[in-house]
Amino acid sequence: MSDDSQTHCCNDADNTNPTGDLNDLTDLRERIAQAVRDVKKTTPLAQSFTNFVTINLVANAQLAAGGTAAMSFLPDDIIDTASISGADYINVGTLLPFYKDALPQIARAFRKSDHKWVLDPVAAGIGKTRTEILRSFRAAPPTIVRGNASEIIALATMWGLISADEASRPAGVESVDEVDAAIEPAKKLAAFLSASTPNNQAAVAVSGKVDLVTDGEHVYRLPGGSPLMEKITGAGCSLGGVTATYLAVAEPLVAALAASLLYNRAAEVAEAKAEGPGSFQVHLLDALWNVTPEQVAGSEILS
Template sequence: MVVRTSSSLSTPAEALRALREATPLTQCITNAVVTNFTANALLALGASPAMCDIPGEAGLFAGISGGVLVNLGTPTSEQRDAAREAVAAGTPWVLDPVAVGALPVRTALARELLDAHPAIIRGNASEILALAGTGAGGRGVDATDSPENALDAARSLALRTGGTVAVSGETDIIVDADRTARVSGGSALLTKVTGGGCALGAAMASLLAVATAFDAATAASAIWAVASERAASRTRGPGSFAVAFLDELAALQPANLEGRVDDEVAR
């Protein structure tokens, strides 16, 4: 069942509560490296993931989903065609432009997909700069720029698409045409686990079923910050952290998210 609302949910706590009540079906066209972790993260959070990325089915499935993720981590020819189908279905969707910039196939596809107006673009600072045409990209999937340096690029992409752009980093920055929010904190161990950032994009897609794009991106960033901090506090390294992070996503209560959005201001 598709569950959507046009009303803004003012806090991450409200968004998390709404997601768990709705258990939204979330289509993930994502990269082969992170499929299992992404699915487990969405299940732990309270959503219902489906990795439907076959041309001829992707568009149909997007039509019955609450939110769609298009992650360009391993963009095979089949996945590229599936992504084009899915974004044409009219369901709110997230673009995760993994490693765009120096790599031509994914970069061309990411810029093509901008014309389909993603509700949210989520990436690191170097990816956002490259997608906006003002940077060359990072070192593979690793950023070489800071979120603050990508703020103008993020705003330009938000204006172009009419959506929200979330720049991940030590402090996540979320912008649309009028608003800016910052979510600080989180654990650096997220960068040592395959799929930490990609699963964040999937969480944003799930939250699109119950919240506006800006609120969905802000809520997901706050959820990731709190759950990763709680997981890191009781683990010794990335292996145990990955398991603990899933546990903390499942155990997270809406009240744990209060006060995690540092500021939100009109432009």
């Protein structure tokens, strides 16, 4: 889609994004299955700079999906490790004072080396330091953004991709699904990210009752999952980490879809076995390990 408000934005008529018809969805499913298989086979490293609340679950989820995890905070650590990491994950929860300089520095280093990364704009809009950090990423943007509807809207607003008017409107109306309110902001954000990458490939994933994934052009809706996901901390963060794991082996749209679909299927398996949020988390990690590439790729995808 065209994004008139952004000079950085463009469409690549030659890109290979699926167009949403039956054949493309078949092709997309094959690429999703391949990504899930490739992670299990090659155990790719995805490095994380993430919050202290859910850092353990992020690492365990990446391992359960078949990848390898490394967590770091110092720019010298991160930049050293990025050279052997297929993709990185940055989550801006639980900020410490030095992040204000460290995170922009890391994002610039990633951009300089065209290193792929996933941004989780946790709590976007809250706190002066977080806002400064998130604003700085506009000049060195990620390959994928994953968040809930309000975070995606806040980030798109912060980067001037939608007007404050557009941003505030959804809050004023009762939308059937809050994720709906983020469709346009998510598409504009994905188009902006896409225009910022060398090969014009990027994606935005919005987590909600029905997840939404877009490459800026097409929008995919992924139903399913479990309401217990909101009753454990880190469902979203660890999905972000696993998205980076898939990004290490696949193009952004495929990575975002594969990770969200794996999570929905695993959550359903876990819910069926759980007696509460404690056992749900245990079964979720087991299911991330046990759900097959075919189950992930065979999921319902509404396009």
